[in-house]
Amino acid sequence: MTQTADAAIVGTGPNGLAAAVTLARAGLRVELHEAAGSIGGGLRGEAYFDSDVRHDVCSAVHPMAAASAFFREFDLPARGVELLGPDIAYAHPLDDGRAGLAHPDLDATCDGLGADGPRWRQLMEPLLQHSTGLVDFFMSGQRSVPRDLAAPLLLAARLLPRRVIGGFRGDVAPALLTGVAAHAVGKLPSLASDAVAMLLGHLAHGTGWPLPRGGSERIAQVMADDVRAHGGTIHTGSRITGLSQLAHARAVLLDTTPTQLLALAGDRLPAGYARQLRRFRYGPGAAKADFLVSEPVPWTNPDVGRAGTVHLGGSHTAIARQENLTVRGKATDEPFVLLVDPAATDPGRASKGKRPVWAYAHVPNGDPRDPVALVRSRIEKYAPGFGDTVLAARGVPARDYETYNPNYVGGDISAGAMTLYQSLARPVPRLDPWRTPLPGVFLCSGSAAPGPGVHGMSGHLAALSALRHSFGVREAPSLRPTAAAGRG
CATH class of the missing domain: 3.50.50.60 (FAD/NAD(P)-binding domain)
Incomplete structure (x- = not known):
């Protein structure tokens, strides 16, 4: 041929x-x-409900697009892609109205964590000093000798999940860190999820968790x-x-x-x-919900509305329990939810009283449930009245995510x-x-x-x-x- x-x-x-x-x-x-x-x-992006409002179909926030060696050299900003840093990288509301806030500035984050601020700094500051080496070690697939030998050693010293969480005195910092660990979509605690927490957690205070404009x-x-x-x-x-x-x-x-x-x-x-x-094994699924809303999410704690990413799951203990049930294939009515209100960082995403809200819940692989009511309920817990702002909604069950993208087997957006x-x-x-x-x-x-x-x-x-x-x-x-x- x-x-x-x-x-x-x-x-x-x-x-x-x-x-x-x-x-x-x-x-x-x-x-x-x-x-x-x-x-x-x-x-991909789609205009699901209104031609002037586009929704991110899958990913919305991109810490690795700002940090990985490929994109550092490819240089998205030089090509006209503006990576917008939110006022707060990620937020984690708690049941009583308090919230953990990961500011881009490490000092501000530590100040907000009170007595646990020094411990947060102890975890994150050395990683920030070796951030490029740490990212490149992760992103190399660990198939070569790292250029910065200190980076994997610093990481290894932090991969003792119970010791890391047990080092905090209060409940805000453990919840804040566990929300990041949950991005691994797997067992909590574990070495794998703790590594994810250290990687993504320190980037929030470095290159950030940006959203591309548009x-x-x-x-x-x-x-x-x-x-x-x-x-x-x-x-x-x-x-x-x-x-x-x-x-x-x-x-x-x-x-x-x-x-x-x-x-x-x-x-x-x-x-x-x-x-x-x-x-090769596939992990839990993601059930996606998209909302068209009339106003910003009415968070009980207004500071949460300044965040690019919001983790909804409550305390460290509650998140770990829910994630472990999900890994075992047991569906619950209180899944861990990630939410993004893109217009909070990129006002151009809103149009004439209409704005997109992106959210997905961690559910068992192949879960057939429509996630709209499930996700809306989780948001309402921390933002009463959210349902009154919803103009339209659509849900994609984990079972159906594979139809959209065959790589998401059973809704596993991690492709394994x-x-x-x-x-x-x-x-x-x-x-x-x-x-x-x-x-x-x-x-x-x-x-x-x-x-x-x-x-x-x-x-x-x-x-x-x-x-x-x-x-x-x-x-x-x-x-x-x-x-x-x-x-x-």
């Missing part, structure tokens, strides 16, 4: 796009295939612009059902889960590798359970986890190291592996903006 592309990529989520950027920058002919009608995967889709747009500027082509509505469809490409990169890799490869994979892929083992051996225990046993076939999704999040590193590292093994190229291409790429 005539070769019409050097590399074919299946999926245009942030990792598929990052892989395409990297390969196109290396001078390869790149094509992307997206089954949906629009690109972006977890970065919504997450802006990130996908400028990545796609760069691919096209360097000769790449993007095909939407192009569903790939077997690797044979891509035989014309020298390398194939799959922004998919192991489940899809098995389906696409059929019986071509070695039996041992296929067995390892079948052992974030256990300690699967954090290190993702998708299988290999020195080069992106390279499959099939010549020229690579896995570039969040199911591969370093894991979930809008950081682009799974795609970038898979592309570098493809350059080495399929094209004999060992020098990483520059990702910096060029005149050819222009501004998005």
Whole structure:
């Protein structure tokens, strides 16, 4: 068959796009295939209820887009994507009206935590001093010697969950930190969730938890612009059902889960590798609720309304109990909820008394319940009267999230359970986890190291592996903006 592309990529989520950027920058002919009608995967946006108000379909807040090595070099701000830092990175209201507030300024955060301020500083300040090294250690997939040897040592000293929480005197700081740990969507406490808490927690006081002005889709747009500027082509509505469809490409990169890799490869994979892929486990689901509201969320504690991200779950004990029930597949009426009122940080997201509210609940994998009433009830607990502001709402049960994006198996937006083992051996225990046993076939999704999040590193590292093994190229291409790429 005539070769019409050097590399074919299946999926245009942030990792598929990052892989395409990297390969196109290396001078390869790149094509992307997206089954949906629009690109972006977890970065898509939609006008669900009103043409003037767009909602983030999946991700809304992007700490890793400000911090990861891929995006540091790709330089979103230089391409016209303004990353807006909220007044408060994240907030955690408690049942009695108090709230934990993670300010961008570490001093302000510590002052607000009173007697627990020194302990918070003790946890976060050394990590901030080694932030780039810590992020790069996480985002490398732990497959190379870290440039900053102090970073993993500082992290290791903080991965004793009971000791970390037990070091606080009050109840606000433990709840605040546990809300961040819950981003791991898994067992609490655990080494994996505590690592997530340290990574995301310290970034709140460093590069931040920003929202892209105009919504997450802006990130996908400028990545796609760069691919096209360097000769790449993007095909939407192009569903790939077997690797044979891509035989014309020298390398194939799959922004998919192991489940899809098995389906696409059929019986071509070695039996041992296929067995390892079948052992890959998916975690709890996310049930998404979108609201169109007439005014800002009426929080009991007004400071919560200044936050970019709000964690709803109550005390440390309550969150841990709920998350552990969810991991065991037990549905409850009080799930942990993450909420974003984008217009609180980006006023341009609101229009004439209408604004979007983004929220999702952690629920058992495959949970069939419509989450609207469930999420609204959780919000009402900390913002009485919220229901009176709702003009329209839509829910996506965890069971149905996979229909929107096949990578979200059973609603698992992490594309695989974030256990300690699967954090290190993702998708299988290999020195080069992106390279499959099939010549020229690579896995570039969040199911591969370093894991979930809008950081682009799974795609970038898979592309570098493809350059080495399929094209004999060992020098990483520059990702910096060029005149050819222009501004998005």
